[in-house]
Amino acid sequence: MSIPSAARYLLILALAVFATLGPARPLCANSPAGATEPKWKEVRIASEGARPPYNYLDNNELAGFEIDLGKALCQRMNVTCHFIMQDWDAMVPGLLDHQYDAIMAAMEISDEAREKITFSEPYARMPSAFVTARKSQLKDFSPAGLAGKAIGVVAGGAHQAYVEDVYGKSDIHTFPTLEDAILDLAEGRVDVVMGDKDEVTDFLDKNKEGQCCRTVADVPRDPAYFGEGIGVGLRKEDKELKSMFNKALADIKADGTFTQIRAKYFKFEID
Known part of the structure; x- marks a missing residue:
């Protein structure tokens, strides 16, 4: 059955428009147009397990103030946390080698450390x-x-x-x-x-x-x-992750979560 010339012309025109525009892409109901997927969905945090009450081992599992704090920060950042035990001497080299993404190991913020890595805002300033x-x-x-x-x-x-x-x-x-x-x-x-x-x-x-x-x-x-206190150690290029940690830290200090965690391990203010 042959298609009339007028109908054939309209069909060709419609196909040309479709080819130019491409198929329609539905938007996610909770993602605005132009939104990008967050880069960080999982964060690996290294700690030593040898500096109580900041970090220590409990039944061969990392525990302590920094571990509880790290969990609260990751929850606020909406990422999954994985805690990794690391010897102190290999702590910074392991971070730079991408074996993990952050350090929470009672690490003092210092100019010497900043030559290799960067830090979040301090989460502890021991008086x-x-x-x-x-x-x-x-x-x-x-x-x-x-x-x-x-x-x-x-x-x-x-x-x-x-x-x-x-x-x-x-x-x-x-x-x-x-x-x-x-x-x-x-x-x-x-x-x-x-x-x-x-x-x-x-x-x-x-x-x-x-x-x-x-x-x-x-x-x-x-x-x-x-010194300036203790902060999360991070690679210098991970600026987005640094901003995420800083915002999460500010949020849990504002809503009292930080104070609840701190009181479990210290009898006095440390921030």
Whole structure:
């Protein structure tokens, strides 16, 4: 059966239009036109499992503050998390080798580390604290208030540098360990000890010798001595993932999720 010339002309015209426009592509009901699929659907996070309470092993599984925090961040980013245990010395090389995508291992943000990787905003800034004997009447821990007083610190670290520069009118005593400093504090050989608040609190809570003393005040934060804090380590090129972590961190701090996780592991503020 032959097709009339007029009908044949209309059919050819319709086929030409179809070829030009292509088949119709239905839009997903919850995806606006022009939307792109997110790049990150899974994120592999490395941790050491050797720095409690930040990270440790529980029945050979990674656990701790950073693991709970990482899970909350991944949930907020709407990605699937996989946690990978990694030795500290291989932590940054493994990230750069794409063995995982992020590091949450109590890693301090520093200029030296930034030469190779980048960081999210800090999620922990460990305060330093002053410790005195329970019977001490000291109340002023400013440089003027501790002028002439004996301050104990662990030798060779940030606290020694800080007290030598800021508390120049005090008598500075250095010790091999925090325990040695607190034992001298208990014996009255120093008036006050300065140390990281997590280490100080842990010692006072878990050791009989710690019953002598108490934390009395936080040391004013000075990044020049005590650093910027702890953040998520990331490859420099993964700018989208960095933005995702930063937004998720801001969100869980705003809605109280961060505080709930922090309170499980620390008795004091760390951010």
